[in-house]
Amino acid sequence: MDRPKEKRQRKDTPFYEAASGSWGSVRGIARVLLDQKPGPGVVRTLMRQNKPGGHMCTSCAWAKPAKPNLFEFCENGAKATVWDLTTDRCGPDFFAAHSVSELRTWSDHDLEKIGRLTHPMRYDAASDHYLPVTWEEAFREIGGRLRGIDPKQTVFYTSGKASLETAFLWQLFARAYGHNNLPDSSNMCHETTSVGLKKVIGSPVGTCVLEDFTHCDMILFFGQNTGTNSPRFLHELQRAVQRGCKIVTFNPVRERGLVEFVNPQNPSQMTLGSPTRISDIYLQVRPGGDIAALAGICKHLFALEDQRGSVIDRAFVAEHTSDFEAFEARIRDTPWEEIERNSMLRRADLEQVAEIYARSEKVIGIYGMGLTQHVHGWLNIGMLVNLLLMRGNIGRRGAGISPVRGHSNVQGQRTVGISEKPSLVPIDKMEELFGLSIPRDEGWNTAVATEKLLDGTLKAFLSLGGNFARAIPDQGRTDAAWAGLDLNVQVATKLNRSHTLVSRESWLLPCLVRAEEDRQASGPQAVSMEDSLSHIHGSVGKRPPASAWLLSEAAIVAGLAEATLPANPKLRWRDWVGDYRHIRDLIEACWPEQFAAFNARLFTPGGFYRGNAARERQWKTESGKAQFTAPDKLCALGEPPEGKEMTLVTLRSNDQFNTTIYGFSDRLRGLEGPRNVLLMNPEEIARHGLHEGQRVTLECAWSDGVDRRVSGLRVTAYDLPDSCVGAYYPETNPLVPLAARDELSGTPAYKGTPVRVRAEGSAAPL
Structure with a gap:
């Protein structure tokens, strides 16, 4: 089908003339391959990536299809794997040659480019160097230090890469130790989803599955850069476009991935074909203006309803939703002048989008951090849900809401207990299974943990991956505060900025990457993770470890827990790590409905679905129905900027x-x-x-x-x-x-x- 001609970027500004994908992606992968020199086995590793029985990518959390492509990896997924499998090493000789004060002056890129960490290391303040230690020494010293610190002044952070098995052990360790201070990378990106969606539809995650993208006839994109952050998604979008699906994008930045795409796995398109035009309409909404843009679409839908009726799904609204009347009144009373001022979009463009939406039977709303990372981000999400509810586009095939997550298992870690809110975790079941008395007070999320770092309340920080010190807001203020901690433990694969901001006692504990073989007492192990569409996938690494000293993340967590906690016959850390199937049995025992027959279903092609009540139109909200939200403002910033701001x-x-x-x-x-x-x-x-x-x-x-x-x-x-x-x-x-x-x-x-x-x-x- 012919797609509307897309507006070119402003004259005299940088512009990438080619489509996303295409030969540019191939060259991008080749450059990192040459730079990192991962060895000949990397091709076999990439060919197994995101396939049943293979290893799951450590980059984005996009879905893994049951029938994968020949190359089921994208440019950034390949870069992540190659980055992990570099032949460069960062071992004791490197640390002997470079002080931590010197390393603190290096760039982020240069720190990670040194290569894979190979040995457990302890910071020595007298020499200002990291020194190698044995694992036994590391566990003994860290455990002893933790026993002398108030658990409520301790944080166990996790990035989004750790497996379900490791994340479950991590949160169990924290709670057995005596706290719920379990911030994670989700607090910095999609916690607005977890709270906002839960409030309005009763589910903290999206309602779509991969099949929905083969049935939808319209997709609305808000604040998500698919071409860079989840490029494999472009295959689904290309197929949707080819069967006639309309795509409308709202984003301040005109991102090439949602403008046009050339499929690198399609030889004819790569050589002779023209790019696939992705977005029918691309509107550069001002930052924070999505509430107003959505209000404008909704406002015109009410006008269309007045003109011809049957635009709003009145039966669905009456049976499944609450507070529609207040929402309708607010939108009808909102002046178009205010909508245009706050969104910086023309009324005619928003009315055009509403016309397409009114003609579409099955619509998916997709969003990323462009909606979540605002002071009124929850209202952004509430407004997108409002639009979908108006025509019954949640809870049926080919329709729904679909936040696109970043890290490969950031959603899954929340599923298995990484949460500062004990109300979201089966605490009673855990106490019964493990003979524990778990605290019920709410712990610290990322923002609160950072506040506690600044005011000196935080005494010990344990990080399961990630680069927390660099990722948090107010980073200039927080850098100096790390020196005041009693203990700083970093589980990592490569050196990063957080490792240079040392505390009174600092440790580097190197771990395997997902593509490497994880061999324990019972033999090679599999791990699991959850994708953005709530499917669970098994993953098996085959590459030889970068160093004989490396341990798996799960083994490191178990070693720390054994060295810290009092003896408890129900906490069988060593046995669990000897065979990860035992950990999956524990996850199933805590969440029996979502993880039934976990081990048996681990390698289900396309993953197994853990379910979502909102998809079945079961609304676990306060009212028992999906909730319309009457907006009290039109800008997620509070007010749009004025003057030179x-x-x-x-x-x-x-x-x-x-x-x-x-x-x-x-x-x-x-x-x-x-x-x-x-x-x-x-x-x-x-x-x-x-x-x-x-x-x-x-x-x-x-x-x-x-x-x-x-x-x-x-x-x-x-x-x-x-x-x-x-x-x-x-x-x-x-x-x-x-x-x-x-x-x-x-x-x-x-x-x-x-x-x-x-x-x-x-x-x-x-």
């Missing part, structure tokens, strides 16, 4: 995954070179009296008396809405105030920070 949107490049920087090519945005750039549209550059290439300082405009700034940014013209600037994450995290977070979930406002631009050498902001 701007809104900062933090971005990830095509050459990174979260805080991991693979290189300096943001190919899909047409940007190459150093990451210290500040993106502004040409009109804004002129309005501020700046010129391209000029060095500026970005200052946070949050009113709390704290001076937050990042200097040395190079002004770069780019296609962005007015009053909006873009800069890279995590480099600009020091500008994001810890207090600027979603009011229900505590998710930091990385996509909506108020800032001002100051020319370097100038006394006042421009």
Whole structure:
């Protein structure tokens, strides 16, 4: 079918002329292969990736189909695997040659590029170096230190890569030790989903499964960069477009993955074919303006209902929802002038989207952190749910809401107990199974843990993967606070910024990566993870470990727990780690409905579905029905910026995954070179009296008396809405105030920070 001709980016701004995918992806993978030198076995590893009986990618959490493609990996998935399997090593000789003070001056990219950690290490303050230790010494010393610290002043953090088995042991260790301080990377990205969706439909996760994408006739995208963050999803979108599905995208940045795509697995399209146009309509909504944009679509739907009837699914609304009347009244009373001002979109464009939606029978709403990372992010989600509920688009085939998660198992870790909220965890069952008395008070999420770091309450920090110190907001304020901790334990595969911010006692504990063979007492082990669509997948690594000293994450957790906790015959850490099937039996015992026959179903092609009540139109909300939300504001920022104030949107490049920087090519945005750039549209550059290439300082405009700034940014013209600037994450995290977070979930406002631009050498902001 013919697709509408897409608007080109603004004149005289960087632009990637090719489609996403295509030969650019192949060259991107080849560059990292040459850089990391992973060895000949990497091809076999990639051919097993995301396939039944193979290993599951450690990059994004997109679904794994039951009938996989020949190459079931994308550019960034391949980069993640190659990055893990590098032949470079970071062992005792390296640490003997470089002090921690020196390493603290290195860039994020250069730290990780050193290679795989090979030995457990302890920081020696006298020499300012990490020194090698045995595992026995590490477990004994860390366990002894933990026994002398108040558990309530301890944090057990986890990134989104750890398996279900490891995550279950981690949260059990924490609760047996005596706390619920279990922040994770979800607190920084999709906690707004967990809280917001739970409030309005009774489910903390999305309702779609992979099959829905073969039946939908419209897809609405909000704040999600598929081309970089989950490129395998583009295959589903391409197939949807080819059968006539309409796709409409709302995003401040015009991302190439949702403009056009060339499938690297389609030889004819790669050589002779034309790109597949993905979005029928692409609207560059201002940051925080999604509430207004959604209100405009809803408003026109009411107008269409008045004109011809049968637009709103009145039967569904009456049977399955509550508070529709208050929502309808609020939307009808909202002036179009306010909708246009807050969204920075034209009424005609929003009415066009509403017309398509009104003609579509099965619609999926997709979103990413562009909706969640705002001070009123929960209302963004409530408004998208409102739109879907108006036509009964939740709880039937080919329709639903689908947040796209980042880390490969970030959703699954929450499923098996990584939560600071004991009310969400089967505590009674755990107490019965393990003979424990588990605290019932709510623990610390990421934001609260960071506050406790700053005020000195936090005494011990144990991190299961990730780069917490670099990922959190207010990073400039927090760096110095790490020195005040009594204990800092980092389970990791490569060196990163968090490992250089040492405490009174700091440890580096190196672990296997998912592609490596995990051999325990009973033989090679399998692990599992959950994808964005709530399917559970088994994973088996085959590559030889990077070092004979490496332990699995599960074995490290068990070793720490045994060394810390008093003897308990029901906590059989060593037996569980000897055979991970025992851990899966424990997960099944705690969540019998979701994990029935866990071991038997582990390698189900396409994963096994753990279920979702909202998909069955069973609403586990306070009212027992899906909840309409009457918006009390039209901007997720609170108010749109005025005057010279701007809104900062933090971005990830095509050459990174979260805080991991693979290189300096943001190919899909047409940007190459150093990451210290500040993106502004040409009109804004002129309005501020700046010129391209000029060095500026970005200052946070949050009113709390704290001076937050990042200097040395190079002004770069780019296609962005007015009053909006873009800069890279995590480099600009020091500008994001810890207090600027979603009011229900505590998710930091990385996509909506108020800032001002100051020319370097100038006394006042421009």
